[in-house]
Amino acid sequence: MKTLGLFGKHPLPGHVKTRLADEVGTEVATKLYAAFMDDLAFRFRAAGDNRILGFWPTDSVNFFDQYARLGYELWPQPEGDLGQKIISFFKYALKEEGSRAVLIGSDSPTLPSEFVDQAFELLNEADCVLGPATDGGYYLIGLRRPSPALFENIAWSGANVLVQTVQRATTAGLSLNLLTPWYDVDDLKGLQVLSGHIRAMTHAGQTHPCPMTASVLEQIHLLEGPARMGSMRCAAKVALPPTRCRIEA
Secondary structure, eight states: OEEEEEEEEOOOTTTSOHHHHHHHOHHHHHHHHHHHHHHHHHHTTTSSSEEEEEEESGGGHHHHHHHHTTTOEEEEOOSSOHHHHHHHHHHHHTOSTTOEEEEEOSSOTTOOHHHHHHHHHHTTTOSEEEEEBTTSSEEEEEESSOOGGGGTTOOTTSTTHHHHHHHHHHHTTOOEEEOOOBOOOOSHHHHHHHHHHHHHHHHTTOOOSOHHHHHHHHHTTOSSOHHHHHHHHHHTTSOOOTTTSOOOO
16 A cells, blocks of 8 residues: 655744745745645645545644545544654554655645656655655655654755765664755745746746646746846845735635
C-alpha cells in the first residue's frame, strides 16, 4: 500500500503564511495559501494507492470536504508541534505490513509529481526518503515504518531541520535517500522565485502545474514582470489600496 499524505491548514487570515503576510498583506497571503492547497490537492489526486489530507484545526472539517470529493481521506492532525503531527501521521498511514507512506506540505506549489513517484520507488529499498528544501528544511519525507526518533528535539522552522533529521536517521540506523532539492514559498523572496519560475515555464511553452496559484499571482500583478515585484514590496508596507493589489472572489 502506497499512501500519500498532504498537510494543510484552514486558510484563515492571520493563521497561514504569516511571514509572507508581513510583506504582502494578510489577504494576499491567505489567498495564495488556499491556491497552493488547491493546486497540490488536484495534482496529486491520483498519487499512490491512497491519499490522506491531514487538516488543521480539527473543527475545520467542513471546509476540507471539498478535498474529500477529490478522493482524499480526511484525517485531523493532533495537537502538538510539527514533529508530533508527523509522527502521528506515519503511525496512522503505516499500519499495514509492507506499506510505504510519503508526506508533503503545502509550501511548494510547483512540486513535480515525479518527485512523489520517485520517493515511493526509493522506499522499496531505503527506510527513509527526504526531499531537501532550499531553506534548510524538507518538502517531502517518506518512510517504510514509523520512526519517532526522527522528529524528536528538532528546531522546527530553522535552517537546520534537514541536517538534524539526517543525523537522527543515521543515529537510528535507518538507510536514507535524498531527492532533488526544491523550493518552498514562505516569504516575498520565495514568492518572487515562484513567479519567475511560472513565467519561465510559460515562455518556454511548458504547461505549469499550478493554475490556481498563477491566477492569484496575476490578480496581484506579480506575473507581469520584475518591475511589478518591486512595487509589490513597497505597497506591502502599507494598507493595500484596492487598485494596487485586489483579490477577486
